Amino acid sequence: MNILAIECTHEALSVAVSCSGIVTEAVSLEWKKVAESLVPLVEKVMKESGLQRKELSAIAISSGPGSFTALRIGMSVAKGIACGLGIPLVPVPTMPAMASSLRATAGRVMAVIPARKGEYYYADYHSEDLFSGLWHDEVHCGSAADVVAAAAGLVRSSETVVVGRRLNELIPLLPGSGAGYREADFFSARALFSAAERLFSLDSAAELNGVTPDYRQAFSPNGGKG
Numbered sequence: 001m002n003i004l005a006i007e008c009t010h011e012a013l014s015v016a017v018s019c020s021g022i023v024t025e026a027v028s029l030e031w032k033k034v035a036e037s038l039v040p041l042v043e044k045v046m047k048e049s050g051l052q053r054k055e056l057s058a059i060a061i062s063s064g065p066g067s068f069t070a071l072r073i074g075m076s077v078a079k080g081i082a083c084g085l086g087i088p089l090v091p092v093p094t095m096p097a098m099a100s101s102l103r104a105t106a107g108r109v110m111a112v113i114p115a116r117k118g119e120y121y122y123a124d125y126h127s128e129d130l131f132s133g134l135w136h137d138e139v140h141c142g143s144a145a146d147v148v149a150a151a152a153g154l155v156r157s158s159e160t161v162v163v164g165r166r167l168n169e170l171i172p173l174l175p176g177s178g179a180g181y182r183e184a185d186f187f188s189a190r191a192l193f194s195a196a197e198r199l200f201s202l203d204s205a206a207e208l209n210g211v212t213p214d215y216r217q218a219f220s221p222n223g224g225k226g
Contacts, residue, residue, distance in 0.1 A: 001018070001057045001058065001197055001200065002017070002018065002019050002020070002051060002055050002056050002057050003017070003018045003056070003057060003058050003059070003060050003090075003193055003196055003197070004016075004017050004042070004045075004046070004056050004058075004059050004060070004081065005017075005018070005059075005060040005061075005062075005092075005189040005190065005192040005193060005196065006038070006042070006059070006060070006061050006062065006074050006077065006078050006189055007062040007074075007094075007187070007188055007189040007191070007192060008031065008034050008038060008062070008070045008071075008073070008074040009062050009064055009065070009066025009067065009070060009071060009074070009094045009113070010031075010066040010067050010070065010113055010114060010165060011031055011114075011165040011166055012027070012031055012165060012187075012188065013027070013028040013029075013030065013031045013034055013037055013038065013041065013070075014026065014027045014028070014041075014188040014189040014190075015038070015041045015042050015044075015045045015189050016045060016188065016189035016190040016192075016193070017045050017046060017049040017051055018190075018193045019049055019050075019051050019055075022049075023190050023193070024045055024048050024049035025045065025188065025189060025190050026041050026044045026045040026048065027188060028041050031070070034069070034070045034073050034074065035069075035073050038073060038074065038077050039077060042077070042081070053081070053085055054085065056081075056085060056087055057087060057088075057200075058082075058087050058088045058089070058090050058196065058200055059078050059081055059082040059087065059088070059089050059090065060090045060091075060092055060189075060192045060193065060195075060196035061074060061075060061078040061089065061090070061091055061092065061192075061211075062074070062092055062094045062097060062189070062192055063075070063091035063092060063093055063094060063211075063213060063214045064093075064094050064213045064214035064215060064216065065094060065095070065113055065115070065121045065139065065214055065215060065216040065217075066094060066113055068213075068215060068217070071213035071214075071215065072213060074213075075211065075212070075213045079208055079211065082208060083208055088200065089208055089211050090196045090199050090200055091211050091214075092192045092195045092196055092199070093135060093137070093195075093214065094111075094113065094214070095111040095113065095121065095123045095139055096111070096123070096125060096130060096135035096136075096195075097187070097191055097192055097195055098111045098113075098163060098164075098184055098187045098191070099111040099123070099125045099130055099163060100125075100130040100131070100135075100191070100194075100195075101184075101186055101187045101191035102161065102163050102182060102184075102186065104127040104130070104161060105127060105131075106127055106128075106159065107127055107158045107159035107160060107161065108124050108125065108126060108127065108154045108158045108159070108160045108161070109124065109125050109127060109130060109160070109161050109162075109163060110122055110123070110124040110125075110147075110150070110151055110154065110160060110161070110162045110163070110179070111123055111124075111125070111163055111164065111184075112147055112162055112163070112164035112167055112170065113164065113165075114167070115141055115216070115217065116217075118143060118144070118169070119141055119142065119143060120141070120142065120143070120144065120146075120147050120167070120170065121139050121140070121141050121216055122139070122140050122141075122142070122146075122147050122150060123136075123138060123139045123140065124150070124154055124160070133194075133195070133198055135195075139216060141216065144169050144170045144173055145173070147162075147170060148170070148173045148174060148176065148177045149177075151174065151177040151178075151179040152176075152177035152178060152179070154179070155177060155178035155179050159180075160178075160179040160180070161179065161180045161181070161182055162174060162179050162180070162181050162182070163181075163182045163183075163184045163187075164181075164183075164184055165183065165184045165185075165187075166183070167181075
């Protein structure tokens with residue numbers, strides 16, 4: 001399969017192409033300028049891969065949770081490419097994708113993504129389930145203290161590693177929980193391919209009109225978050 005993958009949910013921006021198992025990836029530091037940076041990044045990685053757009057089999061998109069703006073733009077670009085080429089769009093849940101990219105062989109992995117100021121999305125997974133692709137959809141939202149308490153609860157029964165990007169408020173609190181921490185620099189668009197291929201083979205590629213960003217937040221008509 002030839003897949004174009006986009007990951008721009010939070011704190012980083014990357015695009016990758018998998019062509020017969022060979023991966024070409026482009027990364028940008030301009031995550032906060034995703035509207036201006038994403039399409040040029042797609043063009044860059046396609047050119048470097050030597051693949052023509054018509055040769056793509058599917059588009060994979062990291063579907064959230066994450067930044068409202070980045071998710072919306074990333075999804076729009078992915079839908080536009082998929083619609084223009086008439087190929088499937090495969091949404092890949094960000095939390096388990098990030099957790100599985102750690103490639104832990106035992107214990108528990110807790111993925112953490114910033115939500116509102118002072119709040120975080122967090123979800124924990126058995127390493128064995130991540131390896132086998134048995135991903136659940138249970139995501140919590142709470143304060144830094146809530147995340148630390150949840151991590152401490154997991155440590156009582158299993159070795160636990162928290163993964164996230166630049167969790168500056170949270171990191172100093174984690175030693176008290178007994179959990180380890182790994183900066184998720186290893187998580188990028190290339191981490192989506194395995195799940196995208198699995199979902200595609202299971203006929204889980206969604207109809208374009210039915211694919212929406214997984215915000216995990218309610219938004220009121222006046223622009224506020226509920």
